[in-house]
Amino acid sequence: MxxxxxxxxxxxxxxxxxxxxxxxxxxxxxxxxxxxxxxxxxLLTLLQALPHDRSALVGGGDEAPPSAADAGETVAQPKTPPSQSSDASFKVERSRKSSSSSQKSGAGKSRSKKEMLKEYQARLEEVLAWLLEAEDQLQSMLPVCEADVEIVKRQFKDHEDFMVSLTQSQDSVGLVLHRGQILEQSDKLNTEEAASIHNQITLVNERWESVRQGAMER
Structure with a gap:
């Protein structure tokens, strides 16, 4: 081979x-x-998808690695993907409903398959990179330490910043889902390409929902 x-x-x-x-x-x-x-x-996406025990990666012991909150530092927030202006002003839950009407617009018909795929892939990479950062950020957050007021304040500020980042990124995630659905439903792609994009937007949606639910449950 x-x-x-x-x-x-x-x-x-x-x-x-x-x-x-x-x-x-x-x-x-x-x-x-x-x-x-x-x-x-x-490679980062593949690594994140592989089943692994995070504790085993830090020496196999029961003791968790020191976190930024323990060191008195503010946890860095994942970088929000670039804002996509007017055509991104919709929510993730409504992206599928709006894809049908958007597909019929004249602007989409005049664009080549290569251009549409290139733009979609660029935005997909940005969103996947953000999701990786957000997932790591969420997993690094420690349980609320009620015994120390200062630590609680820092944890609250970190969580507040994370929720702001989540809100700002919603449009970018929704746009990727929207563009992917347009491509999947168009006649520009063959069966294999359409199936690949379907898997991509399914993965993005599942990981977005996982991050959103994880943040809400803290």
Whole structure:
């Protein structure tokens, strides 16, 4: 089996078994213009999808690693994906309802498949990178320490900042779902491409809901 065939087999397994979107293709590795950002985003997404025990990664002991809250530092918030102005002014829950009418607009018809896919992939990578940061941020938050008022204040401020970041990112996540649905339902893609995008937006939606629910339950 050639190197390209092995890569394709690995990507196919990751996509079918772990729902990891195929952000790169095997042939890209032979190109002089390999997009390093796409490679890193794919690897981070794959790592996050693999089942693993976070405690085992820090020495296998029962003692948790020191957190920023213990050190008296403010936990860094995940960077919010760039705002997408007027066409992003809808909520995630309404993205599917609005996709049908948006697909019929004249602007979408005049754009080529290559342009639409390029824009969608760029925004997908931004949202996946943000989700990775948000998931790590959420997992690093410690249970509320009621015995120390100062620690409680810091934890409250960290959680408040996280919720602000979540709210600001909602439009960007919704836009990726919206654009993905337009592409999936259009006649520009073949069956394999449409299935790949369906898996991608399903993964984004599931991870977004997981982060949102986790933040609300704290």
């Amino acid at each position: 050639r190197a390209e065939e092995r890569l394709n087999h690995a990507f196919t397994l990751a996509e079918s078994e772990l729902n990891v979107p195929r952000l790169i293709e095997p042939k890209d590795f032979g190109s002089e213009h390999l997009d390093q950002k796409s490679v890193m985003t794919y």
